[in-house]
Amino acid sequence: MxxxxxxxxxxxxxxxxxxxxxxxxxxxxxxxxxxxxxxxxxxxxxxxxxxxxxxxxxxxxxxxxxxxxxxxxxxxxxxxxxxxxxxxxxxxxxxxxxxxxxxYDIANDGMNDVISKKLNLKNVSVLEETNKEKLYKIITYVPTKYAEELKEALFNAGAGCIGKYDKCSFNVLGEGTFRPLNGTNPFIGQINKLQRVEEIKIETIVTASNLNTVINTLVKNHPYEEPAFDIIKLENTLPQGLGRIGYLDIPLSAKDFAMQVKKIFNLKMITLIGDKNKKINKVAVIGGSGSDLINVAKSKGCDLILTGDVKHHIAIDAIENDIVVLDATHFGLExxxxxxxxxxxxxxxxxxxxxxxxxxxxxxxx
Ligand SMILES: [Zn+2]
CATH class of the missing domain: 3.40.1390.30 (NIF3 (NGG1p interacting factor 3)-like)
Structure with missing residues (x-):
């Protein structure tokens, strides 16, 4: 095995x-x-x-x-x-x-998304953009009763994700026509006879990195011998980058949030830099050493940044800039x-x- x-x-x-x-x-x-x-x-x-x-x-x-x-x-x-x-x-x-x-740090559902999920952060977005992933629209046409099954297969292969929503698609009922020629083995219809079929047009979206998997899944799961599908390159992109920003369910004092982080990540110790009584609502997170992004977090209106490996002078600067920093150690989050x-x-x-x-x-x- x-x-x-x-x-x-x-x-x-x-x-x-x-x-x-x-x-x-x-x-x-x-x-x-x-x-x-x-x-x-x-x-x-x-x-x-x-x-x-x-x-x-x-x-x-x-x-x-x-x-x-x-x-x-x-x-x-x-x-x-x-x-x-x-x-x-x-x-x-x-x-x-x-x-x-x-x-892994940058990818969707990688390090910083996992950390954000553990903290139950809401409306999560990228802290510092490093690249934009290309997006494609996929359109296919399938007999009505096979539409749900095919859509589910496409979603499982990674299609249909927009922000924190998954299984996104648009579906229209219509009529498909085709004529199977000699040498075909049609799923529906007869050789050399024009066929009309009630079909659903499914539109969904996919990232460049999932495109091949989604197309292979479409071809494999579509009932037709020669499924019709369109791949359309979009101007829209998916921002990707280091760290995440999100909101707490209920605002907490910096100290209470620190205690929560300590418990969630099962830490022996956590260091709080700044005002322990500050009310925390908008939070930046970055696993490992995120000192370089403290100013980015501040400029994006974060009350606090959770990271590791924070040095003395960085801590002094953070206090001067009125942003709370939690140092959970490098390994603590990673x-x-x-x-x-x-x-x-x-x-x-x-x-x-x-x-x-x-x-x-x-x-x-x-
Ligand atoms: Zn690391």
Whole structure:
């Protein structure tokens, strides 16, 4: 029971395309061979000697990490360094390594959407736009009684999402005509006879990254031998980027919100920078190190930004700028990656085993 790594990568990259990653980043297959068979995966935020040891002991053949193991240019693989030893151990034990970093942070339903959902934020939008995804309109015509089934298949393949609404479509009843010619095997009608069929015209929308999957699904699920469909490129785009902005259900004091965050993410500690009594309604979130976006959050009217890795001078500036900052540590928020990827894999592949490693919080809180 296994899956070819290439197929697994295609599945992952359809959701979190590599092209979303920041320019400085290094995502994708970092060690290994995409033709390898995978039957056991370990999901982690960071790859350390301990993580590799666990992978070897459990005969894991793929580690999926959030932080890329190979990031800076490698000067040598001299075994005197622990990095080189790690690479040797991975290769010797046929362990592939795959990284999902800023492409996961930026993608819809990636890191920052997962964090926003856990906090139950409303009207969520992008904090800082990094790119705009192209959108396409898909139109097809299907006999009335097959319309619902086909639409459901298209929605499941990723069509019909507009903002926080899914299953969006427009449907009109009409009459389709066609004449099956010699050599056809028509679902309805007879060879060389003009056929009239009551059909529904279905219009829906799809992002560029889901377009191929949706078209393949349409062709596979449409009852006709030669389904008619149109793909129309739109001027509309879907903004994508780092971090999210959203609203609390009920405004809270900064301190009460901090306590809520601590509980939701099961944190040992959270640091509040700024006025603990400030009423918080509009919130920015960014997993990892989001200090660079504190001013963006302020300029967009956020009362608070939740992130990690906030340094002293950044904290001083934030107080001067009257925005509350919550530092939940880098790992504190990014640990959601582990459960999210675990759920994605286990709910889509029943022929592979998936393990989780939560060991890498480098700080010990006293
Ligand atoms: Zn990170």
């Amino acid at each position: 296994s899956v070819i790594l290439k197929d697994l990568i295609n599945f992952i990259e359809e959701r979190y395309p590599k092209k979303y990653a920041e320019e400085y980043d290094n995502v994708g297959l970092l060690v290994g061979d995409e033709n390898n068979k995978i039957n056991k995966i370990l999901v982690t935020v960071d790859i350390t000697k301990e993580v590799i040891k666990e992978a070897i002991e459990n005969k894991v053949n793929l580690i999926i990490s959030h932080h890329p193991l190979i990031f800076k240019p490698i000067k040598n693989l001299n075994k005197k360094s622990s990095f080189a030893t790690m690479i040797y151990d991975l290769i010797k034990n046929d362990i592939n390594v795959y990284a999902l970093h800023t492409n 640990q959601v990656f582990i459960e999210d990827i675990y759920t994605l894999l286990t709910s889509n592949f029943d022929n592979i085993e998936v393990m989780k490693n939560y060991s890498k919080q480098p700080f010990y809180f006293i």
